[in-house]
Amino acid sequence: MSELSTISRHAVTVLAGQLAVMAFGVTDTIVAGRYAQHALAALSIGSAVFVSVYVALMGVLQALLPVWAEQRGAGAQAAIGASVRQSLYLCTVAALLGMALLLSPEPILRWTEVPPELRGEVRAYLGVLAFGLPAALLFRIYSTLNQALGHPQLVTWLQVGSLAVKLPLSIWFTFGGAGLGPQGVAGCAWATLVVNYSLLLLGWAMLRRHPMYAPLQLWRPLERPDAAQLARFMRLGLPAGLSILVEVTSFTLMALFIARQGTLAAAAHQIASNLAAVLYMVPLSLAIATSARVSFWRGAGDEARAASVAMQGFWLAGLMGCVLAAILFVIRQPVAGLYSGSADVVALAAALLAWVAAYHVADALQTLCIFVLRSYRITLAPLLVYSLLLWGVGLYGGYRLAYQGWAGWGPLHSPAAFWAAGAAALAATALAFSALLLGVLRLSRREANRGLMRA
Numbered sequence: 001m002s003e004l005s006t007i008s009r010h011a012v013t014v015l016a017g018q019l020a021v022m023a024f025g026v027t028d029t030i031v032a033g034r035y036a037q038h039a040l041a042a043l044s045i046g047s048a049v050f051v052s053v054y055v056a057l058m059g060v061l062q063a064l065l066p067v068w069a070e071q072r073g074a075g076a077q078a079a080i081g082a083s084v085r086q087s088l089y090l091c092t093v094a095a096l097l098g099m100a101l102l103l104s105p106e107p108i109l110r111w112t113e114v115p116p117e118l119r120g121e122v123r124a125y126l127g128v129l130a131f132g133l134p135a136a137l138l139f140r141i142y143s144t145l146n147q148a149l150g151h152p153q154l155v156t157w158l159q160v161g162s163l164a165v166k167l168p169l170s171i172w173f174t175f176g177g178a179g180l181g182p183q184g185v186a187g188c189a190w191a192t193l194v195v196n197y198s199l200l201l202l203g204w205a206m207l208r209r210h211p212m213y214a215p216l217q218l219w220r221p222l223e224r225p226d227a228a229q230l231a232r233f234m235r236l237g238l239p240a241g242l243s244i245l246v247e248v249t250s251f252t253l254m255a256l257f258i259a260r261q262g263t264l265a266a267a268a269h270q271i272a273s274n275l276a277a278v279l280y281m282v283p284l285s286l287a288i289a290t291s292a293r294v295s296f297w298r299g300a301g302d303e304a305r306a307a308s309v310a311m312q313g314f315w316l317a318g319l320m321g322c323v324l325a326a327i328l329f330v331i332r333q334p335v336a337g338l339y340s341g342s343a344d345v346v347a348l349a350a351a352l353l354a355w356v357a358a359y360h361v362a363d364a365l366q367t368l369c370i371f372v373l374r375s376y377r378i379t380l381a382p383l384l385v386y387s388l389l390l391w392g393v394g395l396y397g398g399y400r401l402a403y404q405g406w407a408g409w410g411p412l413h414s415p416a417a418f419w420a421a422g423a424a425a426l427a428a429t430a431l432a433f434s435a436l437l438l439g440v441l442r443l444s445r446r447e448a449n450r451g452l453m454r455a
Contacts, residue, residue: 073299321364
């Protein structure tokens with residue numbers, strides 16, 4: 001089977017699971033929107049805070065994918081098991097930190113000037129999700145391990161199946177019924193908590209019983225923390241997690257800054273950001289699949305093949321990004337209408353989706369690049385690029401354009417200001433990462449050729 005076929009099959013499997021998880025957010029957005037406009041606005045703000053915390057911590061654990069894929073390529077099965085056990089220490093620290101942040105969101109809400117009438121609902125929503133975070137992070141370790149082993153379907157089956165639980169629970173908890181009073185937006189969080197722990201228990205059962213995991217020797221006694229190995233994890237995971245934090249907060253903080261424009265703007269932005277996140281699952285799945293194969297071949301000592309796989313993934317991500325952006329641009333009006341019954345919300349959301357289409361093309365390329373760069377242990381340079389462009393140009397530029405005016409434009413007092421600045425910043429990021437990746441691959445090929453000549 002060709003590498004492109006392997007990547008595509010792996011990516012499609014990961015995508016199915018990721019879309020199932022994203023359907024959780026789509027479900028919550030639709031349910032909250034049908035419940036009340038203020039509930040949708042509170043969900044927009046609460047999910048922005050939660051996603052910022054969760055995805056940054058998840059990124060630290062997801063960054064272990066190249067480590068386990070390389071060990072698989074080298075045939076070091078037992079080493080994978082020992083490494084997974086050490087990752088539990090990292091997961092514990094991440095979970096405690098995340099819970100502390102989610103249970104104390106008031107400083108963030110004050111700093112971003114979230115309207116006081118929405119803060120109570122946002123606090124209730126985050127308070128429930130805080131207790132679901134440990135399960136979500138532990139399941140992320142299980143998911144990352146399976147991706148590194150080249151068997152993402154075991155995760156996908158669980159994620160797709162869990163959607164059948166999430167949908168009715170979100171409706172029931174939010175609207176109430178059968179003796180339960182309406183929980184509002186917090187009901188969506190309660191449904192997520194139940195699903196997170198269900199997934200964790202099923203993942204644990206798979207690890208115990210499936211014969212595929214037996215060679216990894218996962219269930220040996222937990223060793224003491226290995227300072228050297230944990231330091232290697234942190235050198236890879238911390239910059240990766242911080243990079244994802246910058247990327248995600250440049251996206252999610254938009255919701256908090258837009259909230260001061262009122263519930264109409266917040267609701268329309270929630271629709272746009274939800275669709276942007278759904279589209280992001282395609283390049284994310286391609287990036288996971290490509291980086292797993294690149295790391296596998298690097299672990300097997302075949303640098304030339306690793307570089308070839310990286311380029312195949314790069315061009316595939318660019319093609320898919322352009323196709324999906326074009327489709328969204330054409331159908332943006334009817335898609336926005338699926339989320340809300342308010343004509344004003346739909347009209348504003350449809351206008352924002354034109355910017356989302358442009359945003360996605362750049363997002364597809366930069367996502368593929370940064371995942372593959374982690375396979376080559378390059379994490380600090382992307383962090384610096386993200387900080388400068390996504391925060392400095394995208395988020396700050398959008399704020400200036402929306403509320404103060406910038407270079408003769410504005411103030412616009414519209415969510416479109418943030419999406420326009422974000423799209424421009426992400427395009428510059430994609431160009432920078434593409435150049436960096438191509439340079440790394442050229443250097444890798446050159447060193448591989450030198451090694452062959454010496455041999």
